[in-house]
Amino acid sequence: MIVRFPVVDLEGRCLLSAGSRLDSETLQALSSSSPPEIRRGAPITIGDYGSVRRDLLGFLKEPPYRIIFDEGSIRFLMGAVMDGCRFPLPVLRSLGYFKINDSYTYRHILLVFALSSILGKELLEDDRDWIPEAMAGHMHDIGKVSVPVPILQKTCPLIPRERAYLEHHTVAGFVLLCHYLGDGKHLAARVARDHHERRNGTGYPRGILLEDRLVEIVAACDIYDALISQRPYRDAPYENRSALEELTHMARRGELSWEVVRILVAYNRTPRPPFQECTVSTERRGKVPKHNLYGVVAEEDEPEEDT
Ligand SMILES: [Fe+2]
Ligand SMILES: [Fe+2]
Numbered sequence: 001m002i003v004r005f006p007v008v009d010l011e012g013r014c015l016l017s018a019g020s021r022l023d024s025e026t027l028q029a030l031s032s033s034s035p036p037e038i039r040r041g042a043p044i045t046i047g048d049y050g051s052v053r054r055d056l057l058g059f060l061k062e063p064p065y066r067i068i069f070d071e072g073s074i075r076f077l078m079g080a081v082m083d084g085c086r087f088p089l090p091v092l093r094s095l096g097y098f099k100i101n102d103s104y105t106y107r108h109i110l111l112v113f114a115l116s117s118i119l120g121k122e123l124l125e126d127d128r129d130w131i132p133e134a135m136a137g138h139m140h141d142i143g144k145v146s147v148p149v150p151i152l153q154k155t156c157p158l159i160p161r162e163r164a165y166l167e168h169h170t171v172a173g174f175v176l177l178c179h180y181l182g183d184g185k186h187l188a189a190r191v192a193r194d195h196h197e198r199r200n201g202t203g204y205p206r207g208i209l210l211e212d213r214l215v216e217i218v219a220a221c222d223i224y225d226a227l228i229s230q231r232p233y234r235d236a237p238y239e240n241r242s243a244l245e246e247l248t249h250m251a252r253r254g255e256l257s258w259e260v261v262r263i264l265v266a267y268n269r270t271p272r273p274p275f276q277e278c279t280v281s282t283e284r285r286g287k288v289p290k291h292n293l294y295g296v297v298a299e300e301d302e303p304e305e306d307t
Helices: 024-032 036-040 052-059 071-084 089-101 103-123 127-137 142-146 160-167 169-181 187-194 213-228 240-252 258-267
Strands: 014-016
Touching (some): 014 169, 024 169, 052 071, 052 103, 071 103, 089 142, 103 258, 127 187, 127 213, 142 169, 160 169, 213 240, 213 258, 240 258
16 A cells, blocks of 8 residues: 555654555554654553543533433443553543644544443453453544644535545554554554445445454444534534434445444433344434535645655
């Protein structure tokens, strides 16, 4: 794979320049060149970094998360998950970066982290398997540190080059996590690279068939939170009902599995049914927001760059 845009870390160092080939030799070099503070320093739990614990608790009080997260889920999240997920400091610093530069992404990554943790616990057979799942959730968009902030915050349609730059966050996240975690096979690195892939191969960056259930859980939580959140490119978020209907239609088209969608629907119901017994209607009754510019690509005057 050729990297189309530079991959830049939080300190502004260029790890890979545009046009570099991302092969096993490059990955090996990236993995073995992690910063000294990572090799020497003890990992820190996510709950002890900055105001993460307090901020996340605040986000979970807003609808629809206050329905999804009952008391037991919050206890699990604030205890076992927060204490079980340890990361090198530079990885956690990305949270601080987003809090300052892109508050939408900060809120989004914490909510995807929380949601994928409880869905992972519910769906995975081994009780301890939720740990890598939880660890991966809050780093899925870490590659956005390599995307210029004005592109992240643009309120009008992106031009093709900007769109490609935004999609670059998947590959950039993979490269950054190979570097920071010293392991290209770490679930978090795979999630960063593959969370925009779809089961029927219609996603990016590689257009592969998304078959890994762990990655798919994060992908579904990512879509759900993106739909129901305030975004720069539309006047209002999706209503919760229309967001769940959108996910249902993605399952119908083969982009997501029914099981993952069913569990999200079950968590939105009170009283909550066992997700295996939860029926999902394919009828569309919710309202989709007006002026939603997502995916709309503007004309580009400059010629595309040859790479
Ligand atoms: Fe993403
Ligand atoms: Fe995301």
